[in-house]
Amino acid sequence: MADSAMDLLLERAKSDEQNAQLALVAAQQELEGYRRQLEQIEQYRFDYCKQMTARGQQGLSASNYGHLNRFIVQLDETLAKQRQAATSFEQKVEDCRIYWHDCREKYRALEWLCEKRKNEEKKRAEKIEQKQMDEFATLSYFRQLQKKSNLA
Template sequence: MAMNSALDTLIELATSQTDEAAKRLGLAIRACEDTEQKLAMLLQYRDEYEARFQTSLAGGVTAAGYRNFQLFLEKLDMAIDGQQKIVDDAKRRIVDERSEWQSCERKRMSYDTLATRMQKAAEHKANKLDQKLMDEFATRQSNYKR
């Protein structure tokens, strides 16, 4: 009985760890989606800014205006590169959190399997005991009738 209690405690603990790992995985996925949205917005803004500049080039731009455009694009590209690194880090975090969740889930499932085996062994033992008692009862009945 103490073994079942200890195993039940392990199962509860493993289930709790699995739930926490799943929550962290969900948070990592949401954070990655947010970083990807920010990257997409930066890329879209860069495209729009470059298109506006191309339009203004047709009307003529001063050398200072052209230089300002280049400087701004460089800063925008640096921001895009930085955001891409953040996205990459977020994706790595998802991989790490998914691996952790899978590890916790495997542990929980192994405890469940062990509990199932123990339960089946206990049922088998109880069935053998019942069969033995029934055999003894039948033998006594048979001897009593003689």
């Protein structure tokens, strides 16, 4: 494969790795935002329960109590759905992590291959240069011998 093709593959792999890393960071931020939202709902529920308890100590009608209780049940249902959604967010982060890791490994493998090819090309060039120098030295030696034999 030509060096330009390898360089193009290497550039593409690096770009894929960077994009995968950005996707991973975005998924992690999305998960953290979700967790903060979940904590806020839990805190709201806790505060609402405290408020209901305080009102209950002051005296609540059965109707008001039923209304407040239904709202807490709705909050509990919302929290249950949110917790189930956590699996989806966490799976997205894990999928992004795996994809990023795969892209990184592909990039590293191509980088290693390019480096290996460059080293092999350098060795070939050094052998050719050494061979040319040997030939030059041999030719030079024979020319000197020829000059000495022509002078003698």
